[in-house]
Amino acid sequence: MNISIIDYNSGNLASLKNSLESAIKNKNKNFKIKITDKPEEIIKSDKVILPGVGDFFNCKEQLLKISGMLEAINFYIKEKAKPFLGICIGMQLMAKVSYERNKNKGLELIDSEVILIKSNYKKLRVPHMGWNNVFLENKKNYKDFSSLDNNDFYFVHSYHMKCKNHNEILAYTTYGEKIVSAILKDNLIGVQFHPEKSQEKGKKFLEEFLDWDPK
C-alpha cells in the first residue's frame, strides 16, 4: 500500500513520516511512505496526507505553485475515492473559504468557513496552543476512530473550521466554545490537531487512518 505525504514547501515533514513509520511498525503490513511533490504519484497512491503549518493563504499559494497538484488532489479524492487526510491547515484547506488575512477560497470539499477563534472570553489565549481533549461528536464513528474519544491531542492554531453540515463533524474540542477538531465526509478526513506531535495517542490515530476503509 502506497501512502503519500504531499510536499508543498509547508515545513518539515520528517516528524509526520517518522510517526507514520512508527505506526506502521505496530501493524506489520506492507506500507510504503513517500514524501512527494509529484501529482502523478498522488493519483497512484492508496492513502494521501495533506499536512500544513503556518497560514492558510501561504499554504494555498504553495500548493498552487505545483503545476497539476490541485487537479491531482481533486482527481484522487473524487475519481479514485480513496482515503485523504488533512492535518491542521491541510484540513482547513478543504473548506469553502478562509478568513485568515483576507477572504481566500479553499478546495471547497467541505461546506465550511475558517474563522478566527473568538478571544473575547475571559482568559482565552490565542493561538490555541497545547494539549486539549478531543471528543467524538457521534459515537457511530467509534469503531473506526476510537482514538478520538476523549483523548488529549496537541493543537496549535488561531483559526478554526465552522461546518455547515453537522453530520460532517467527526470530533470537537472545547476552547471557549465548541470547536471542530475533526471532520469526516465520505473518503475525506481532517484533523485540526497534530497527530505527529501527539505521542502515543497521535500514533494510534494514524494507525486508525491506515486501517480506515471508508467504502
Added chain:
Amino acid sequence: MLKIRVIPCLDVKEGRVVKGINFVDLKDAGDPVEQAKIYDDQGADELCFLDITASIEKRDILFDIIHKTAKKCFMPLTVGGGVRKVEDVRKLLYSGADKVSINSSAIYEPDLIKQSSNRFGKQCVVIAIDAKKTENINCKSGYEVFSHGGTINTNLDAVEWAKQCADLGAGEILLTSMDNDGTKKGFNIELINKVTKNINIPVIASGGVGELKHFTEGACKTDASGLLAASVFHYGDFTINEVKKELNNNGVAVRI
C-alpha cells in the same frame, strides 16, 4: 479543556546539556538527544531546546542535534539560541523544530518578529524574554529586559516589550525571571502575572523551580500556559510524571 504544559528545557552548550545557576557556573548533564528521548518517554508536553551561549560566541546553531532530536521525539519541539535572521528560523524549522525562540535579535531588530511570523505563521514564533527586577523609576512594571544571555541590560520594560512582541506577531512568550532562575525558590509569580494580564498570547513561565509545590503555585497563582524547568529534571530531583501527579492532585488540569 486545555491542559497546562509541563516543559523540560535542555540548555545546550557545545552540543552538551548544561544548566547554570544564574546563567553562570555551567555543569554538564549529558547528551541532548538522549535527554530528549527520556522526556518524550516520560510524557513531557513539549520540549524546549536552548543553545544558551550561541548569541555570545556567535556560533552556528546545532542543526544536527535538532534533527536527531526531532527524529526521536513525537512532541512539539521549541528551539532557540543564536537566532539572528529569518533564514535562521527557516533552517531550524526545516531541521525539525516546531517553534523557534528568539531573544536578543528580536530586541535589536523587532522587525524579525514580524517577518518570521508573516513567513512561517505566528504559531512557530516564540519570543524569549529574560527579565530582572529593577529600581529604575522609568520602568513602570519594575522589570527590565536583558539580552545576550542576561548580560546586557536593554532598559526595556518587560511588560511593554511583551506587548510589543504580541503586536508584532509573536505566538508565545517564554518568560524567564533572572532573579529566580537557579535559586530553587519558585516561579516569580508577580512578574508572570504582570505579563499575562497585558497580553493574550500564551506565556510560558520559567526560572526558579526547586520543589514540586512550585509547579502548583505557578499553575494556580498565574495564568501561565506552560511551566518550564531544567535542572530539577536533569538532576533527577523529580520526573515529569511526578510533577503531573502533583498538579493533578491539586486540581490542575494536566495531560496524564
